[in-house]
Amino acid sequence: MPSLGFASMIVALVVCVYGIGASIYGVRADEDRWITSGRRAVYGLALTLLTAFIVLEIAFITNDYTFSTVADTSSATTPLLYRMGAVWSSQEGSLLLWALLSSLWSSLVLFLVKGRMREVSAYATAILLAFDGFFVALAVFYANPFETLSPAPVEGAGLDPLLRFPTMMIHPPMVYSGYTLCIVPFAFGAGALIARKVNMEWIRSTRRFALASWLFLGGGIMLGALWSYSELGWGGYWGWDPVENAALLPWLTGTAFIHSLMIQEKRGMLKVWNSSLVLATGTLAIMGTFLVRSGVLDSIHAFGGATLGVPFVILIGAMIVGSIYLVVSRRSLLRSEHKLDSMFSREAVFLLNNLALVGLCFVIFWGTWFPLISKALTGQQASVGPPWFGRYTVPLALILVLLSAVGPLIAWRRSSARNLMRNFTLPLLGAVLTAIVLVALGVTGKPPAVAMFCLCALVIVGVVQELWRGARVRSAATGQMLPRALVGLVSRNRRRYGGYLVHLGVAILFIGVAASSSYQHGLEPRLTVGKSAKIGGYEVKYVKPTASVTPEQDSTHTGSTLDLGAVLRVSRGGRYVATLRPTESYYDSGEESQGSVGHLIGGQPVSHIAMSSTLARNIWSAVEPDISTTRFERIIEVGNKTIPITKPEDGMIVLAYLAREYLKHTPPTAFNLKVQPLLNWVWIGALIIFGGGLIAISPPPRSVTRRVRARAARRTVAAERDLVSA
Amino acid sequence: MSHPRKRTIRLIVALTAAVTLAGALMYTSFSAADPAFTPSQLLYEAVPGRSYQLTGTVVAHSVKREGAVLAFSVRDRAGEASVPVRYTGTVPDPFKEGREVIVTVQKSGDRYVAEPNSLITKCPSKYKTAPPKEKHVY
Numbered sequence: 001m002p003s004l005g006f007a008s009m010i011v012a013l014v015v016c017v018y019g020i021g022a023s024i025y026g027v028r029a030d031e032d033r034w035i036t037s038g039r040r041a042v043y044g045l046a047l048t049l050l051t052a053f054i055v056l057e058i059a060f061i062t063n064d065y066t067f068s069t070v071a072d073t074s075s076a077t078t079p080l081l082y083r084m085g086a087v088w089s090s091q092e093g094s095l096l097l098w099a100l101l102s103s104l105w106s107s108l109v110l111f112l113v114k115g116r117m118r119e120v121s122a123y124a125t126a127i128l129l130a131f132d133g134f135f136v137a138l139a140v141f142y143a144n145p146f147e148t149l150s151p152a153p154v155e156g157a158g159l160d161p162l163l164r165f166p167t168m169m170i171h172p173p174m175v176y177s178g179y180t181l182c183i184v185p186f187a188f189g190a191g192a193l194i195a196r197k198v199n200m201e202w203i204r205s206t207r208r209f210a211l212a213s214w215l216f217l218g219g220g221i222m223l224g225a226l227w228s229y230s231e232l233g234w235g236g237y238w239g240w241d242p243v244e245n246a247a248l249l250p251w252l253t254g255t256a257f258i259h260s261l262m263i264q265e266k267r268g269m270l271k272v273w274n275s276s277l278v279l280a281t282g283t284l285a286i287m288g289t290f291l292v293r294s295g296v297l298d299s300i301h302a303f304g305g306a307t308l309g310v311p312f313v314i315l316i317g318a319m320i321v322g323s324i325y326l327v328v329s330r331r332s333l334l335r336s337e338h339k340l341d342s343m344f345s346r347e348a349v350f351l352l353n354n355l356a357l358v359g360l361c362f363v364i365f366w367g368t369w370f371p372l373i374s375k376a377l378t379g380q381q382a383s384v385g386p387p388w389f390g391r392y393t394v395p396l397a398l399i400l401v402l403l404s405a406v407g408p409l410i411a412w413r414r415s416s417a418r419n420l421m422r423n424f425t426l427p428l429l430g431a432v433l434t435a436i437v438l439v440a441l442g443v444t445g446k447p448p449a450v451a452m453f454c455l456c457a458l459v460i461v462g463v464v465q466e467l468w469r470g471a472r473v474r475s476a477a478t479g480q481m482l483p484r485a486l487v488g489l490v491s492r493n494r495r496r497y498g499g500y501l502v503h504l505g506v507a508i509l510f511i512g513v514a515a516s517s518s519y520q521h522g523l524e525p526r527l528t529v530g531k532s533a534k535i536g537g538y539e540v541k542y543v544k545p546t547a548s549v550t551p552e553q554d555s556t557h558t559g560s561t562l563d564l565g566a567v568l569r570v571s572r573g574g575r576y577v578a579t580l581r582p583t584e585s586y587y588d589s590g591e592e593s594q595g596s597v598g599h600l601i602g603g604q605p606v607s608h609i610a611m612s613s614t615l616a617r618n619i620w621s622a623v624e625p626d627i628s629t630t631r632f633e634r635i636i637e638v639g640n641k642t643i644p645i646t647k648p649e650d651g652m653i654v655l656a657y658l659a660r661e662y663l664k665h666t667p668p669t670a671f672n673l674k675v676q677p678l679l680n681w682v683w684i685g686a687l688i689i690f691g692g693g694l695i696a697i698s699p700p701p702r703s704v705t706r707r708v709r710a711r712a713a714r715r716t717v718a719a720e721r722d723l724v725s726a
Numbered sequence: 727m728s729h730p731r732k733r734t735i736r737l738i739v740a741l742t743a744a745v746t747l748a749g750a751l752m753y754t755s756f757s758a759a760d761p762a763f764t765p766s767q768l769l770y771e772a773v774p775g776r777s778y779q780l781t782g783t784v785v786a787h788s789v790k791r792e793g794a795v796l797a798f799s800v801r802d803r804a805g806e807a808s809v810p811v812r813y814t815g816t817v818p819d820p821f822k823e824g825r826e827v828i829v830t831v832q833k834s835g836d837r838y839v840a841e842p843n844s845l846i847t848k849c850p851s852k853y854k855t856a857p858p859k860e861k862h863v864y
Contacts, residue, residue, distance in 0.1 A: 162819060234816045239846070363751060370755055371762060382759035383779055385830070392751065524815060526794060606819050624817060626791060670794075672816050 001055055002067060006146040008052035012099070013140055015045045016133030020126045027122035027195075035122045039110045042125060045132055046103040053087075053100050056145055060087050065156055068147040069093055075158035077559045077588060085169035086159040088176075091293065091308075092145035097173065098289070099135040102180040105209070106132065109184050113205050120202050123191035131183050131286075134315055142308055161587045161606045164558040165231045171223040175247055178217025179285040182250050184209040185257075186282025189275055193326040198271065198333045203261060208697055210261070210278070213285075214254040215693040221247050222686040233607030233622045235522070235674040237682065240389045245368040246288035249361055253281040256357040259350045259407075266412060267347060268337030272327060273354070275334060279323035284361075286316055291368075342414040349410055353403040356396055363392040394448050398455060401510055404503045405458040408466060423465075430461030449518035452510055459507035463500045470497070491701060498696025502689050509685025515678035516618075523673045529666050536675030538577065538619060543567040545625075545666040546581065547659035550652055560585035561600045562655050563608075564625040564662055566669060570612060578612030582623040582671075588648075595640030597651045601627075618679045624670040631665060632658055760830055765800050766807035772833040777841065780809070780831045786823045800827060810836075815843035822847075 019041025026034030056067070060083050065071040073093075074086045087093040106128040113121050139145060185206040192202040224244065225237035238244065257277040263270050290312035327334070340347055366373070367384050375381040409423040434457035438450055467486060470493075475485035490497040521536030532541040546565040565583030569576070587603030594602040612619040627633075639654035762779040763771065772778055780800055785808050788799035794814055801808035803826065811831055821827065830844040 231819075233819045234843075241846075359747070362748070366751060366755060370759060374756065374759060378756075381762040382756075383762055384755050384759050388755060388758045391754070524794070604820060604822070628789075628791065670817075 005055035075156035119195040124187040127187035175220030181213030182285035189278035250284040271334035427462040452514040456507040501692030505688030512681030580610035582610040597639030813840040820847040
């Protein structure tokens with residue numbers, strides 16, 4: 001099996017080299033056969049990589065420890081779902097996944113543009129295959145997923161328990177899909193510049209891919225945030241970690257591109273800017289991948305001991321130099337067809353929104369790469385923390401939310417005073433009303449948060465007003481009831497109203513971010529059984545400890561050997577609010593040096609948090625039981641001496657005894673408690689953004705497509721008629 | 727005013743604003759940054775009252791709970807020099823002896839007091855800890 005997988009990788013590499021050659025020769029020699037052959041090489045590549053991936057997936061499912069990567073990141077005690085996801089938890093497997101996803105998306109886009117944009121798609125094919133070839137070559141020469149062990153161990157090291165979380169199974173493929181989808185517009189943008197065919201066709205053909213990359217990257221970022229909040233035991237969802245930031249950077253430039261693209265479509269403006277954004281987004285996606293794999297920056301997520309720095313630096317250097325050369329050398333083809341008519345126009349707002357997004361991207365880029373910048377300039381590595389990021393990102397976020405309120409309401413080209421009055425009166429009233437209510441409620445501290453609430457109200461009222469007006473007009477025209485008219489309205493104008501829903505989601509998300517970060521209460525008490533702690537107006541009482549032994553008893557189904565926890569009673573003013581049951585899970589490390597009992601709980605301990613969650617607030621708790629006391633260490637020591645390593649079932653009996661002793665003689669226990677207002681709004685906002693994005697990306701109904709095509713055909717006939725008469 | 731002249735003025739104003747903002751950003755990043763030190767650097771160069779970002783490996787058998795304080799030592803990744811750290815706040819799940827950590831500290835006598843909640847631990851899942859067995863490449 002390993003030989004089949006490795007052979008597939010070699011074939012994939014050969015296919016990449018062939019496809020690049022065929023595409024470039026085909027377009028240079030004007031030979032359609034070779035261009036077609038180059039495109040088919042991409043389909044072949046996808047099939048070959050799929051074969052390699054299936055081989056590796058089967059090895060994980062069947063616990064085949066002859067594969068080095070299976071022995072390192074999986075085990076028989078790892079539940080099946082997590083074994084399947086463990087494929088991409090290693091450097092080797094994740095490189096294969098990257099190449100596979102890239103080849104699948106490349107196949108899809110080339111299939112969709114078949115027969116169109118001959119030259120552009122030929123160059124794009126070569127570029128896409130070059131990226132795929134790069135990742136396949138890394139997997140073949142630097143981090144081979146089909147490396148074998150001899151003799152094969154009887155049991156693997158197991159998937160890190162921290163990753164045994166449902167969203168962690170989806171998060172990496174989503175982020176990788178986002179990164180790889182960024183490469184599609186990059187390849188077509190560069191192809192269009194090389195072929196000097198910079199009309200709208202390549203943009204129209206890859207627009208959905210740009211939106212899909214934005215959607216996947218955003219979804220992946222939010223799933224990562226949810227994992228961090230639920231699994232890492234610190235109660236936060238964003239820590240300005242380099243790897244988090246790296247995924248955010250192409251998402252920001254992608255957001256800018258999605259907006260500025262509309263200006264090019266409507267007015268033929270910002271062509272240089274759009275080409276630059278597409279090329280920058282692709283380059284930032286590769287930089288994000290580089291950051292995780294090179295080990296150049298200290299991150300909680302980076303692949304340790306990674307050695308892929310040099311190949312990535314060469315690739316990124318080539319992308320930057322090539323992009324600058326293409327944009328500068330083709331600048332005469334990228335002249336704007338129109339000029340900005342007024343600062344009170346949608347174009348101007350989109351332009352400002354682009355500047356703010358790119359500014360935000362620059363701030364985060366600078367802060368993320370600052371350790372390397374400071375090392376290069378001063379010889380001393382230094383890093384900036386969350387307060388530095390907050391100083392710049394908070395005002396920029398406020399500006400962006402303001403612009404996302406204004407953008408959908410202002411007219412293209414030039415807004416009249418009447419248009420401004422008509423569209424802005426209600427949203428402004430909403431914002432002012434919000435300010436009055438907040439002042440009346442005494443929410444006046446933290447001015448940036450208060451400003452954010454008011455701006456979000458501006459967005460929400462603006463979007464609701466647009467939906468209401470559209471639905472009312474449609475209802476009057478068709479005689480439909482308002483809800484049905486609203487569904488029809490959104491369905492027939494998916495791009496526009498999907499975008500509005502995204503804005504609505506952004507506003508809701510930012511309300512959650514502002515409230516939960518500005519008005520959160522946190523406490524880390526050490527409590528004995530029966531004692532209480534007060535936090536944010538709530539009283540949290542440690543009612544009793546809990547304990548369970550063996551993977552079968554593990555309520556979280558993550559394969560833990562021992563779970564210790566607590567029952568907490570939350571009350572407010574003497575009235576019962578909730579019961580929380582946070583636990584800490586312990587796992588088998590498989591390291592015999594820790595002893596026959598010690599290794600059973602010697603793996604990575606993981607917090608399983610408990611929450612009382614409503615729309616208004618989350619009461620979040622994590623527990624850190626102390627089993628390092630003399631009593632418990634003695635039990636483990638005696639167990640290690642008396643139980644043979646070959647009898648883990650006897651070791652479990654010792655753990656059962658330890659658990660019973662823990663219940664009888666519970667030491668003071670450390671808790672992490674938080675009261676976070678409106679935190680669920682972050683996840684709800686993210687869901688609305690994702691839903692809005694899905695609506696915007698979905699193809700319009702057939703009747704609309706037919707009408708648009710008929711209109712385009714009429715225009716073509718009219719143009720031909722004009723040409724003939726001329 | 728003629729159109730090309732108007733455009734030039736606009737461009738100059740925009741570029742000046744961009745350069746000023748970028749300059750402010752760069753200046754504040756240097757003044758707000760904490761130097762990243764290894765334990766051996768910290769031993770020789772740290773001065774009281776200044777924050778440092780300490781990176782290194784948690785020394786085996788050095789982790790002790792003293793009430794709300796977590797005491798542990800951090801050593802060089804490839805070396806023996808180590809410094810004692812006293813930390814309060816949230817302890818990330820991956821924190822363990824032998825793991826790589828990043829923590830912001832200030833010198834206080836011969837100890838280093840960590841900024842509360844500043845401890846982060848590198849995710850161990852992504853480390854290759856392959857047993858030293860013979861490996862084949864097909």
